[in-house]
Amino acid sequence: MKGILCRLFIVVCCAIGFWGMNFGSCQAAPSHKVESFHYKSYKDGDRDWLKIEIGLSRDNLEYEVSDNPDKPNQLLVLMKNTKPGEIKKNIGLDRKIARYMTVREKNKNDLQIMIATDGDLATHEYKVYTVEKDKKTRKPYRLVIEIAGDEGKPVDTKPVPDIPEDELMDSVAGHTIVLDPGHGGTDNGASGPSLLREKDVTLSISLEAARILRENGARVLMTRFTDVDVFGPVATDKQELQARVDVARRDPSVEMFVSVHCNAFTNSEANGTGTYFYPHSSRDAMLAQYIQNEMVHSTGLRDRGITSARFYVLRNSRVPATLVETAFITNPYEESMLANVRCQYTMAKAICRGINNYFRDTLR
Amino acid sequence: MKITKILISMLLLVAVFMISGCNNTDVTKQDKPSAGVTTNTDKPADDTLEIKVYFPNNDASKLVAEKKKVKLKGATKYRAAMDALLAGTDDRKLTTVIPKDAKVLGVTVTGDTAKVDFNKAMVDKLSGGSTGEEMLVGSIVNTLTEFPEIKKVQIVIEGRKVETLKGHMDTSQPITRMEELLK
Known part of the structure; x- marks a missing residue:
């Protein structure tokens, strides 16, 4: 009996030894x-x-x-x-x-x-x-x-969108609009596979939208102009979000709140553009739909539709409010769109057109 | 006698190789003990329950129910349902949105409201985005409201109510079933 056990032990050892050698042989010469x-x-x-x-x-x-x-x-x-x-x-x-x-x-x-x-x-x-x-x-x-950068030609550091492309939007003049570039400062928001940051994209699009709206005679307030936290770097989530809502509340002439974001999901397959609202009145859904229509039309992205959601900045807004999820930063194709200055301009213009259409159809 | 010994030795050698081969491929599966969750359908014990757990599809357009058999092992069915959700899905058409390091710290039910407590990894490791946040909250709320006695779900992080998980959705109040995510 002892003999068998002994033999078994040797066999097992040999087997383990073989196994180890197999592993060893996977490793190649110095690399x-x-x-x-x-x-x-x-x-x-x-x-x-x-x-x-x-x-x-x-x-x-x-x-x-x-x-x-x-x-x-x-x-x-x-x-x-x-x-x-x-x-x-x-x-x-x-x-x-x-x-x-x-x-x-x-x-x-x-x-x-x-x-x-x-x-x-x-x-x-x-x-x-x-x-x-x-x-x-x-x-x-x-x-x-x-x-x-190119063949002989220097790269434009900041390709400025051609002004002639801006179109006349004749219904925003005299209206006051709050634009809220999502995240910022200590909060990067979501980021994409090539590390594009949501807070940078939302700021670029919002600044561009503000410029277009102002050129057409609107008054635009922004929750932030640069890469900062709206409340402050050590704020709680509530303080930070409330600070954004308060920009609209402080000024009684504000008629609309538009928050600009990039969408994200665990699976990079998720794609498309979508707009969110909280149904305080029918106007919230209307505003969302007007912007959504223009976003789909000008970007060609998949239409995820408008969605009613309990989002803090929307629920706590006293004026029609909407949150635009421009595109999925977690999707490689859409990330490259979001990083592109021309696409950012296209999205900014689409948001402005949606706002313009809303004022045109609701207030006249 | 000698022949039998050699035979036994050879058999053992084969067995050892087979076992080590198995270990190599199955490590990932065995490393994931999911707190009482099992997909075994052939052992219906007394404390086994079939529940519906919700996961988003890969393009995050809706939540899809997956039937899972869970063993209670002394835990409440609510806890078991949450553990099953956190264990994730093997369905290739569905995505596990809950961050890997997230843990359920407890589920308590008062009246028609379930309060579910997660650790901070739930917030810190979430990739963000309205859709990501919506699907995460929706999968928790809809899985718990699958029990008819639960009408609302309050999400808390390490015992505290939070205004929002990732900057969009207001989670300060209990949330009712999110039917809109099931269409």
Whole structure:
């Protein structure tokens, strides 16, 4: 009996040993490891460049550069026999030349870098090369990817929407409207796969909408003009939301409250544009529907319709109020729309048109 | 004698490989003990209850009921329902919105109102957005109001009432069943 047990023990040990060896054989010969990452924008004459440097633990990196025929805005660099180290999987870039970069392990031992450029890759000059370790500056051996803003032309730092595109909205003149850019300051709101922040998008769209409304003769109050908390950085949620409501309550001439947000969901599939209201009176739903119609019409996004919801800023408003969920920041396609200045302008204009239509049809 | 010993040894070797293989693939499933939730349909014990748990579909256009069998194991059915919700869904068409680290601290029922207490991870780890928040609150409220005696649900975080989870929805008051999310 003892003999059998002994034998069994040996067999089990052997089996475990085999198992261990199997694991061991998965590990390949010495590989490169990403040890540092950074990028910077610089000017070469009047050309803008984005320089990305990926520091590696060893030299003699083999790499392949390619583009993706299905996705014309992607530059792919396959780093052979490289481990990701501590590098993040999604990295936001300068957003002018390239929007973001993703890092994925591929073919077991390789690392695939994807850089999403702003506009097609074909409109950018780019170069990929390696640089030897520099002891003086203590820089490691590194892979460098440089992408130019364009071919010879400098990138516009702030493409200003053409004024002629603004259309006449003749029903908003003389009315007072509160615009509320969602979140801000210590509260980033939701963020997208390439780390676009909701609070930045809502502010851009709201500022643009305020400009259009004012040009058409409306008086616009904003709950915030910059990246700040409306109440203060250490406010409770209630104080913060109430502070936004109070901007409308303080001024008796205010006729409308419009909050601008970006939607988010755990699953990146969720998409579309939607508008929320709290039914104090029929006017809330009307305002929401007018804005929703224009948003769907001008963005072409899926129509999620108008929804009655118990949202704090809507419930506590004393004037018709609505909350526009422009698009899903968690959906990669819609995130890139939200990051785009022209799309932001389109959305701002759609909101203004909805407001204009509301005044046109309800007050005359 | 020797032959039998060798045979036994070989069988054991095979068994060991099979067991270790199983461990490798099933680790994720076994690592998720979901507080009394089980999908076993073949063991209807006395304290097993079939309940409906609501999860949003992948594009977050509505909530869909999933039938789950839960074992009470001494817990109330309300608690078991919440644990089943937090355990998530395996249905590929549905999404688990409740953050991974969120925990139920307790469920108490007074009259027709259920008060459900979550830890802070529920708020901190939620991705935000009106839809995300709406689906999260809706899945909690609709799962609990599935019990006919529950008409309203008050959500609290670590014992305290909160005005909002993520800056949109007012959660300071008990919320009635959100039928609009079921269409």
